Amino acid sequence: MKLYYLWFLLLFINQPIFAQNTVSGEVKDYTSKETLPYVSVYLPQLNKGTQTNENGIFELTNLPLGELKIQFSFLGYKSIIKSVFITKEHDIQLDIEMESSVFQVEEVVISGGTYSTQHQNAIKIELVKGSELSSTGAQSFTEAIVDIPGVDMISKGNGVVKPVIRGLSMTNILLLNNGVKMENFQFSENHPFIIDEFGIDRVEIIKGPASLLYGSDAVGGVINVLKEKPAPVGFILGDFNSQYHSNTQGIVSNFGVKGSNETFFWGIRAGVKSHTDYKDGNGDYVPNTRFNETSIKSNVGMNKSFGVFRLNYDYNAPKFGMSINDAFPFITENGRENNYWYQDLKNHVISTRNTLFIDKYSLNVNASYQLNNRVLQTDDTKPFYEMVNIDSNTFSYEAKVNFPSNEKTTYIVGVQGASNTIKNNDAPNHLLPDANVNDIALFAFAQFNLFKNLKAQTGIRYDYRSINTQAEPNRGAVDTNFGDISSSFGTTYNLSKKILFRTNIASAFRTPNIAELTQNGIHGGRYEQGNPDLKSQRSYEIDLSSHYHSKKLLIDISGFYNAINNYIFIAPSNEKTINNDIIYKYSQTNATIVGGEIAIDLLPFEWLSLNTSYAYLKGEQNDGNNLPFIPQNKLRFHAKFQKDNIGAFQNSFFKIGGTFADQQNNPSLFETETNSYVLLNMGVGSSIKISNQLISFSIQANNLLDKTYIDHLSTLKELGLYNIGRNISFNLKIPFNL
Numbered sequence: 001m002k003l004y005y006l007w008f009l010l011l012f013i014n015q016p017i018f019a020q021n022t023v024s025g026e027v028k029d030y031t032s033k034e035t036l037p038y039v040s041v042y043l044p045q046l047n048k049g050t051q052t053n054e055n056g057i058f059e060l061t062n063l064p065l066g067e068l069k070i071q072f073s074f075l076g077y078k079s080i081i082k083s084v085f086i087t088k089e090h091d092i093q094l095d096i097e098m099e100s101s102v103f104q105v106e107e108v109v110i111s112g113g114t115y116s117t118q119h120q121n122a123i124k125i126e127l128v129k130g131s132e133l134s135s136t137g138a139q140s141f142t143e144a145i146v147d148i149p150g151v152d153m154i155s156k157g158n159g160v161v162k163p164v165i166r167g168l169s170m171t172n173i174l175l176l177n178n179g180v181k182m183e184n185f186q187f188s189e190n191h192p193f194i195i196d197e198f199g200i201d202r203v204e205i206i207k208g209p210a211s212l213l214y215g216s217d218a219v220g221g222v223i224n225v226l227k228e229k230p231a232p233v234g235f236i237l238g239d240f241n242s243q244y245h246s247n248t249q250g251i252v253s254n255f256g257v258k259g260s261n262e263t264f265f266w267g268i269r270a271g272v273k274s275h276t277d278y279k280d281g282n283g284d285y286v287p288n289t290r291f292n293e294t295s296i297k298s299n300v301g302m303n304k305s306f307g308v309f310r311l312n313y314d315y316n317a318p319k320f321g322m323s324i325n326d327a328f329p330f331i332t333e334n335g336r337e338n339n340y341w342y343q344d345l346k347n348h349v350i351s352t353r354n355t356l357f358i359d360k361y362s363l364n365v366n367a368s369y370q371l372n373n374r375v376l377q378t379d380d381t382k383p384f385y386e387m388v389n390i391d392s393n394t395f396s397y398e399a400k401v402n403f404p405s406n407e408k409t410t411y412i413v414g415v416q417g418a419s420n421t422i423k424n425n426d427a428p429n430h431l432l433p434d435a436n437v438n439d440i441a442l443f444a445f446a447q448f449n450l451f452k453n454l455k456a457q458t459g460i461r462y463d464y465r466s467i468n469t470q471a472e473p474n475r476g477a478v479d480t481n482f483g484d485i486s487s488s489f490g491t492t493y494n495l496s497k498k499i500l501f502r503t504n505i506a507s508a509f510r511t512p513n514i515a516e517l518t519q520n521g522i523h524g525g526r527y528e529q530g531n532p533d534l535k536s537q538r539s540y541e542i543d544l545s546s547h548y549h550s551k552k553l554l555i556d557i558s559g560f561y562n563a564i565n566n567y568i569f570i571a572p573s574n575e576k577t578i579n580n581d582i583i584y585k586y587s588q589t590n591a592t593i594v595g596g597e598i599a600i601d602l603l604p605f606e607w608l609s610l611n612t613s614y615a616y617l618k619g620e621q622n623d624g625n626n627l628p629f630i631p632q633n634k635l636r637f638h639a640k641f642q643k644d645n646i647g648a649f650q651n652s653f654f655k656i657g658g659t660f661a662d663q664q665n666n667p668s669l670f671e672t673e674t675n676s677y678v679l680l681n682m683g684v685g686s687s688i689k690i691s692n693q694l695i696s697f698s699i700q701a702n703n704l705l706d707k708t709y710i711d712h713l714s715t716l717k718e719l720g721l722y723n724i725g726r727n728i729s730f731n732l733k734i735p736f737n738l
Contacts, residue, residue, distance in 0.1 A: 021086050021305075024059040025094040027052050027072060036098060040073040042229060045355065045362075047265075047310060048303050051232045062262065062305045064357035067405050071107070072096050075651070076644065079107060085406065087360075101551065109204050120447070122457045122490025122504045123206055124545050124558060126151075130200035130228065135683065137700035137729040139245060139252075139275060141197040145223070149597035149613040150207045150558075152631035154189045154713045158248070158278055158724060159291030159320040160343075161192055164713065165207055166560065167593045167619045167630045168220025171513045172537075174210075176224040178312060180351050180368040181214070183394045183420060185431065187515040188523070189629070189715055194316045194347040194372070198241075198254040198271040199297050201228045207597075208560060209508030209541050211486035212459045215416060215441050219508040219539040219564075227299065227312065230265035231258045236738040247727035248275035248290075249336070256297075257738070268298040276336045277321070280722035281708030286323060287331040288341060293318035307356040314349040322376075323716055324525060330379050344375040360404035364414075370394040374431070389427035394420045410447040417441065422514070431523070432514050433477075435469040453494040461486045465511050475520040475530070482536050484509040490543075500547040502558075508539045516568055516586045527581040528570060534588060538565045552603040559596035567591040567621070569628065571669050584670075591627055593619040611657075612637040618666070628668035632661040632676070632712045651696075652686035664712040674717070677709035685731070696733040703727065 027039045035056025042049035043060065045068060052058045060070070065086050072080040078101035084092055109125045126148050138144035142153045142161040152164040165173050175182045175193045185191045203225050210218040231237045236259035243252040254271030273293040277285040294317050301310035319338040321327070327341035338344075351368035376388035400414035420437040424430045443461035450456050463484050471477035490504030512534035515523075519530035545558035566588045575583045595617040602610040614635045619627035638657025646652050658681055664674040685698025706726040710717050 021063040021065070022059060022061050022091045023063060023068075023070065023084055023094055024057070024091065025096060027056045027058065027074075027096045027098060030097040030099040033097075036074060036077075038074075039098070040071075040232075042071045042073070043068055044071065045069065046303055046308050047230060047301065048260075048308070049229060049232050050234075062303070064305050064307075064362075066357065066360050066362060070094070072098060074098060076100055081107075107202070119494075119500055119547070120455065120492065122455075122492050122502055123208065123210070123488075123506075124502060124543070124556075126205040126207065128203040128205070130197070130202055133197040133200065133203075134241065134243065134731055134733075135685065135698055135700060137245075137681070137683070137702045137727060138197075139248065139250060139273075139727075140192075141195055141225075142193070144197055145203055145205070147613075147636060148205055149599055149615040149634075149636070150595070151205060152615075152634075152713060154629055154715065155711070155723075156190060156715045157286065157289030157291075157321070157323050158275065159192070159289065159318070160190060160322070162186070162189055163193070163223060164629060164631060165205070165221035165223075166562070166595055167617045167627065169629055171217050171510060172220040174214055174218045174222045176214075176222060177314060177349055178225065178227045178351065179353060179366065180349055180370065181217075181394075181396065181418070183370055183392050184345075184347065184372055185374055185390075185392060187513045190322070191343075191374075192318075192320065194318060194345055195225060196271060196273070196293065196295055196316065198295060199228045199256055199267075199269040201226050207558075208504070208543050208562075209486075209488070209506040209539050211463075211484075211508035211510075212443065212445065212461050212488045212506065215439065215461070215463050215486075216465060216484070216536075217510045219510050219537065227297075228256075228258070228267070230267065230301070231260040233260050233262055235260060237735065238738060239733060239735040241734075242732045244730045245275065245727055246729070247724055248278050250275040250729075254295075259738075263304065264300070264302050266298075266300045269296070271295045273318075274336055277331070277334045278724045278727075279334075281703070281706045281725040282722070283725070284722075285334040286716065286721050286724075288321035288323045288327045290321045290336055290338060291319060292336070292338060305357070307354065310353045312349070312351045312353075314347075316345075316347045318345050319343065320345070323719070323721065325719070326379070338377075340377070340379045342377050344377055346373045347371070362402040364398065364400040364402070366398040368394075368396050370396075375427075376429070376431075386427050387429045388431050389425040390431050391423045391425065392420060393423070394418060408449040412445045413443070414445075415440070415442055429521075430472060433469040433472050433475060433518055435467065435478075435514050437468075437514070438466045440464050450491070454491060455493075456489070456491045458489040459487065463509075467511075467514065467517065469514060469518055475518050476532070478514075478517050478532050480517075480532070482511045484511070484536050484538075498549055502543070502545045502547075504543045506539075506541055506543075508541070509536045510568075511536050512568060512586075516570075519586070522581075526584050527577050528584045529586070531586045534568060534586065535566045537568050537588070539563070540565075554599075554601040556599045557596070558598075560594070562593040564591045564593070567627075569621075590622045591620065592622075593617065593627065593630075607641055607643055609640045609642070610638075611640075620666070626666045626668045626671075628671060629713060630664070630666065630668075632664045632674060634662070635660040638681070646686075649686040649688050653684065655683045657681050661711065667712075671712075672717070674710060674712035677707060677711075679707055679709070680704045694735055696735075698731045699728065700731065701726065701728045 039052040077098040133144040139158040154162045206222040238257040256269035258267030296315045299312045320343045330340040348371045356363040372392040396418040403411040417440040422435040441463040445459035447457040466481040469478040488506035493501045519528045541562040548555045599613040619630045640655040642653040663676040683700040687696040
């Protein structure tokens with residue numbers, strides 16, 4: 001209820017009369033000078049947008065004072081981002097000319113601390129559009145983003161997957177649901193983040209330390225999943241999306257409706273997923289990799305000249321089969337229903353994100369409540385069918401003051417905090433002890449121009465965390481606290497309009513999680529023992545990157561060196577239990593991860609685009625032992641043939657590409673080497689209007705040659721089980737207006 005009280009307080013707080021500012025203009029084609037109808041005109045700070053009319057005219061009303069960024073987007077054209085500075089009550093005329101382009105050079109992003117363009121950030125922020133996720137043929141959100149160089153995934157089948165950013169995973173990275181830090185017991189490779197790919201506008205990915213903005217756990221990077229934009233003012237829009245996956249007989253559907261007027265906006269979306277056990281390249285099904293999920297997402301909000309107020313609710317209820325030895329005797333045939341050895345998960349997230357405009361200042365007040373329930377169902381031969389039942393309740397809050405900015409400076413100060421309670425229910429196995437974790441942090445952030453083409457950003461942050469756990473028969477109580485400072489300094493230098501250089505030096509940290517401090521028992525098929533004396537893990541990273549773009553060529557090159565002090569890891573020891581189980585112990589050492597990525601996009605003809613990327617990683621401890629879960633170095637490539645109009649068909653394409661994964665011959669202590677492999681993918685799609693109803697469809701074939709292979713980050717490797725074989729997905733989207 002706290003969030004509802006906060007929202008209504010902000011919504012109806014007494015406000016003085018504010019200026020009624022307007023920005024209007026005309027959008028034309030740069031070459032032909034013809035007006036462009038139905039161009040998207042969007043203000044990310046206000047979560048508000050419109051579109052040009054039949055004559056290319058747009059108008060934005062009820063705008064606050066200060067700097068606003070306006071993004072103009074239209075299919076087949078390069079997006080344009082304009083900053084306007086409203087200093088007093090008046091109307092602004094803003095005329096735009098858009099150039100045709102296949103490449104989208106940059107977009108407005110928010111994960112770097114402010115509303116800014118990708119090129120204004122010293123931290124490189126990758127972007128994946130929501131519309132691209134369904135066309136990958138992936139069966140999960142995480143699988144859909146691994147084409148980004150430097151991003152990979154740990155998998156136990158197609159449902160139980162976790163992202164890896166530059167060789168770090170689990171509690172070394174953060175996943176944000178529209179800015180809300182997900183708390184899904186993510187300390188284990190068997191515990192996936194609970195999020196799906198439905199109703200997403202875009203995904204922003206920070207590769208590298210980001211504790212300055214997000215606190216503990218953001219040492220490897222951040223994945224921020226941003227919700228779909230509201231409907232343009234005056235519209236009620238909807239869409240139906242459906243997929244079928246041949247390999248798993250997978251059925252995936254979601255349906256959404258949203259509307260908006262000058263003051264209010266709202267939206268609701270529901271989705272389902274259902275997959276059988278997948279088949280490998282030999283045609284053999286991999287037992288108990290089936291999974292099912294239902295989800296509901298809703299939002300309501302208000303836009304006024306004095307502020308923006310948003311209230312969101314997300315519910316996800318996945319059931320993930322566990323492909324482990326204990327389950328195999330009970331899985332006698334390929335099926336869809338979860339009956340034995342599966343994770344029965346439920347996640348509720350209520351969040352409110354609000355911005356108040358006070359003269360030239362803006363105040364962000366955000367809060368969320370998250371309830372995550374994790375149940376492990378086993379089999380009838382066990383004393384308890386329900387072996388684990390544990391809740392995690394998290395209340396988080398944030399307040400940020402954005403000081404008056406101009407074209408040269410931006411200053412932000414803020415406070416963040418969270419309270420997490422872990423409580424075991426009536427089940428015999430305690431994944432974690434009952435515990436309380438409390439956080440509070442203060443931070444300051446600045447962006448400024450040093451010279452005409454040289455921009456800098458810097459900041460500092462202090463975090464305090466207390467952890468209190470209850471004693472249990474097999475483990476003692478923990479009562480400890482941590483205090484950590486994070487900082488960063490980075491620059492962007494525009495050598496010309498086409499060439500950009502970035503540098504960033506950052507320190508980040510993560511505190512030991514509860515499992516690492518307290519574990520003492522069987523988990524994930526092995527005996528694990530925590531260490532209550534663990535210290536905070538600290539990362540010092542330097543990033544260098546460059547960007548070049550022209551009308552037909554785009555090149556991104558980046559390299560990094562990450563020195564990690566007190567790196568926390570688990571490894572087998574020389575000790576055994578009375579049952580002769582090897583004891584795996586948590587300990588610390590210094591480590592380094594070195595790597596880089598390159599991505600090249602080439603447009604030799606208007607109808608042909610070529611893309612290739614390569615990611616390299618090397619991670620090792622100071623004693624020479626290799627770090628775990630370091631992915632294979634991978635080369636990805638594809639060619640896409642596209643045509644705007646072919647008879648009645650619009651935006652048609654054909655693409656072919658694949659992945660080459662190099663041999664991983666640097667395994668950690670409890671890993672083995674992994675052979676190289678090559679996968680080939682192919683896709684085709686188009687749109688057609690039938691009686692004024694647009695229908696979009698595509699077919700995507702992954703692992704087209706039905707290759708039998710094992711990826712290094714598959715935890716099914718130790719069981720001798722292969723990754724998924726050929727999968728052909730059929731995708732259908734039907735948008736509509738009400």
